[in-house]
Amino acid sequence: MxxxxxxxxxxxxxxxxxxxxxxxxxxxxxxxxxxxxxxxxxxxxxxxxxxxxxxxxxxxxxxxxxxxxxxxxxxxxxxxxxxxxxxxxxxxxxxxxxxxxxxxxxxxxxxxxxxxxxxxxxxxxxxxxxxxxxxxxxxxxxxxGSVRGLGMTAAVFSAAFLLQLPLTTILLVLGPVSLALALVMRS
Known part of the structure; x- marks a missing residue:
């Protein structure tokens, strides 16, 4: 992206x-x-x-x-x-x-x-x-072409499908991680 x-x-x-x-x-x-x-x-x-x-x-x-x-x-x-x-x-x-x-x-x-x-x-x-x-x-x-995007997709898929975590947990944990990675990678 x-x-x-x-x-x-x-x-x-x-x-x-x-x-x-x-x-x-x-x-x-x-x-x-x-x-x-x-x-x-x-x-x-x-x-x-x-x-x-x-x-x-x-x-x-x-x-x-x-x-x-x-x-x-x-x-x-x-x-x-x-x-x-x-x-x-x-x-x-x-x-x-x-x-x-x-x-x-x-x-x-x-x-x-x-x-x-x-x-x-x-x-x-x-x-x-x-x-x-x-x-x-x-x-x-x-x-x-986005390692971050594909990585976050894999993390969310793993959390939802493999670990069967609730959506709220996934959003609360991986949402901030995704935002932090976006900020770090822009710098």
Whole structure:
């Protein structure tokens, strides 16, 4: 992540309506894992974020309490259109899926014991896992040349997967370590 972001460059423009509609599309398409869709929207589809800006914003969103994708939508909305943009992004991300979840929940209560429902849920779980793995790979790409970034990724993976430490412990220990390494390596 050696690329320097030009903070003086104007952010690409988006309307409040566009934020609502695009995040609404993500909310509908991204059941079970919208993170990869948000990355696709912000970086690949619209160019509203560079890869490095997205990785940094995604990291920040993971440290903020609450849902990380909602935090990411809020940050993106504020950056692109201020507080009205944040509200539009959050509503777009949450409202359409909330309506669909209510409908799906009603169907699930009625048909959950059927074999076809069980097969559908199994397939959805596999698709969600695949999306998470794909996003992890995309997030690692900008860190190819960063020993610190890859080292912190390995440390977090080891703490979460191998040691099975709680997320709070990982954040409280490795968050300050990551910040200290960033400060030392800049000097």
């Amino acid at each position: 050696s690329e320097q972001v030009n903070s003086d460059a104007p952010a690409p423009q988006a309307t409040v309506t566009e934020l609502f509609l695009r995040f609404g599309m993500i909310g509908i398409m991204g059941f079970g894992g919208v993170g990869p869709w948000v990355r696709w929207l912000l970086v690949e589809r619209t160019g509203w974020y560079t890869e490095e800006e997205f990785v940094n914003t995604f990291a920040l969103a993971n440290f903020i309490p609450g849902g990380n994708v909602i935090a990411l939508a809020t940050i993106a909305g504020v950056r692109l259109r201020g507080w009205p943009g944040a509200l539009a992004a959050i509503l777009g991300l949450c409202l359409p899926p909330a309506i669909l979840v209510c409908a799906a929940g009603s169907l699930y209560l009625r048909y959950s014991e059927t074999e076809i429902a069980q097969r559908i849920l199994g397939a959805m779980a596999a698709a969600g896992a695949g999306l998470i793995v794909a996003m992890a790979i995309k997030l690692l790409k900008p860190m190819r």
